[in-house]
Amino acid sequence: MNRVYNFSAGPSMLPLPVLEKAAAELVTYGSSGMSVMEMSHRSPDYEAIIKDAEAMLRRLMNIPENYKVLFLQGGASTQFAAVPLNLIGRTGKADYVVSGQFSGKAFKEAQKMGYDVALAATTKEANFSRVPTLTRDMFRPDAAYVHICYNNTIYGTKYADVPDTGDIPLVADMSSCILSEPVDVSRFGVIYAGAQKNMAPAGLTVVIVRDDLLDSADPQMPTMLEWKTMAENGSMYNTPPCYPIYVAKLVYEWLLSIGGLDEMKRRNEEKAALLYSYLDSQNYYIAPVRPDSRSMMNVTFVTGDAELDKKFASAAAAAGLKNLKGHRSVGGMRASIYNAMPREGVERLVEFMKEFAAANPKA
Amino acid sequence: MNRVYNFSAGPSMLPLPVLEKAAAELVTYGSSGMSVMEMSHRSPDYEAIIKDAEAMLRRLMNIPENYKVLFLQGGASTQFAAVPLNLIGRTGKADYVVSGQFSGKAFKEAQKMGYDVALAATTKEANFSRVPTLTRDMFRPDAAYVHICYNNTIYGTKYADVPDTGDIPLVADMSSCILSEPVDVSRFGVIYAGAQKNMAPAGLTVVIVRDDLLDSADPQMPTMLEWKTMAENGSMYNTPPCYPIYVAKLVYEWLLSIGGLDEMKRRNEEKAALLYSYLDSQNYYIAPVRPDSRSMMNVTFVTGDAELDKKFASAAAAAGLKNLKGHRSVGGMRASIYNAMPREGVERLVEFMKEFAAANPKA
Secondary structure, eight states, X not given: OOOXXXXXXXXXXXXXXXXXXXXXXXXXOTTSSSOGGGSOTTSHHHHHHHHHHHHHHHHHHTOOTTEEEEEESSHHHHHHHHHHHHHXXXXXXXXXXXXXXXXXXXXHHHHHTTOEEEEEEEOGGGTTSSOOOOOGGGSOTTOSOEEEESEETTTTEEOSSOOOOTTSOEEEEOTTTTTSSOOOGGGOSEEEEETTTTTSSSSOEEEEEEGGGSSOOOTTSOGGGOHHHHHHTTTOSSOOOHHHHHHHHHHHHHHHHHTHHHHHHXXXXXXXXXXXXXXXXXXXXXXXXXXXXXXXXXXXXXXXXXXXXXXXXXXXXXXXEEOOBOOTTTOSEEEEOOTTSOHHHHHHHXXXXXXXHHHSOOO | OOOOEEXXXXXXXXXXXXHHHHHHTSSSOTTSSSOGGGSOTTSHHHHHHHHHHHXXXXXXXXXXXXXXXXXXXXXXXXXXXXXXXXXXXXXXXXXXXXXXXXXXXXXXXHHHTTOEEEEEXXXXXXXXXXXXXXXXXXXXXXXXXXXXXXXXXXXXXXXXXOOOOTTSOEEEEOTTTTTSSOOOXXXXXXXXXXXXXXXXXXXXXXXXXEGGGSSOOOTTSOGGGOHHHHHHTTTOSSXXXXXXXXXXXXXXXXXXXXXXXXXXXXXXXXHHHHHHHHHHTOSSSBOOSOGGGBOSSEEEEBOSOHHHHHHHHHHHHHTTEEOOBOOTTTOSEEEEXXXXXXXXXXXXXXXXXXXXXXXXXXX
């Protein structure tokens, strides 16, 4: 049971008590006589699991009653298509903010599908080292929605505040920051997130949608991407991803047990501060992100020397600090310190960074 | 560890050795220092898992080299839309055979999406108590494909042979019979299957597609439903459903260890024969399916008295024989005896049926 510190951007660490509970009840769940993996999704045992999962997520995020919670498949990438298919019918056009790779993919997907989508703002010219400053006048007043990616996993940036889009529904991909801190759900029209970073194993996507936004779907769209159909069927129009939903429930339980998202935020701030304050205190490593756009979940840094970066990642891995290599599209290093990363993991990383800098002076 | 016999139509039983292995390595997989649920899908450990899974499935099903194997999300229901989106561009029209509820849904989905689809044959007038006899002249010669559901989970029917569609690619939903016996993959253009009946936990869909059929996709379709994109990216265009794929790999390993699909077929025929020969030997229970259309996986029967059917299902559940209630749309009883159902489970069921009939004489 030699567990490592896993800084992977996703899939990523799960809380150890969650894994241990899942292992203990994997073969036979409670008095059901079967594994959760073997349960009919329409059985009372499984209905209790999915209902509890929804209730706990609602409690954790303080989700208002006029929002539906959907447990879906396909990842955020499927929602890149589902968002316009479900919403653009409201007015026929939509605005996108591109602050990194995934928001760029969302924009391209809507374009590819032939919709009238506009680029409201981007920080491409700054190499995505910050998120754009957004003001209401940047959006077309008749846009059906404004799409943003709230935390940019690859670049390590995040909006410090919820952008103000006035009456235009704000749609946010929160895959890499959901449940990391409290968020005012009522400021959003739609929140969606792939589960594999902060919530559950890969294969589950959560969509939280305000119920007045369920009536604009393209009538010819694939039924499985229709939020309204899923909402009307309690996410059981077909067989849901039962086991990932069960693990999500265990994660929600764990979050509630430690004190919910206020306490989670406190821990995450503490972990991020350990790393950023070290980065700000020295000159060996460079943190490319502008401080007011820094992500609490994904911390990026470089040595300024690609060979040294490579050496860092492999030496760290050998020391039990895995997956610190930056995304293949940007290089450098990235420490993803999601909810399940313990403080000790970040402390060990900072220690290692100091040792590495001392042992590998720059030419 | 009081495990029951679970006759659920899906999700359904998994082989006990698979569950035990998954439980044993859930917290820490091999020397990786992490759970499979926590692994980056691009890590060498996970790449080995998905590559092994594909290689084993190819070996089990003897899949020709000119077929791609895709590990996707969304269930067969998502493929109901993906099939026309990927294929109908070949000629602009497609033919459907409706032999039960799911093939009906596939047909309706293609209609809803506005495509020129025709109903080539149906056994609705026979209450789906058999599959249609299909001959080449039933299909439009310029159909892009013919769609069938190979085994009808709800009605307990199956095609005894692969229908002959001539040069028209045959597309088959095999969700409830895949891996139950050898099948000549080269007779099909596309085979797809939700995994949750005979292969893995819910949340994984396998698509096996002949590579010359990858070039007709609707250019405006959702990228995540495009088989070609998924094929070109080795099912990793985005994060795949990593853990269900890992469990599928364990199931494939188990199948290979018992002797592959020839041996699996032998065992399945034996189990089905136990039930059908009992059903044919008495008059208390009625098996509604015409013998030449009988499914080896889903065995349906009724007492002819709805109250008695209800009593049967609950008494069986109390005796550790779970989920024998028929689908809510048809009533009666259904015993789903997939690969993982041991022979002893079927023997116990036949015993129970005898006892129940003796104890509950009909009025």
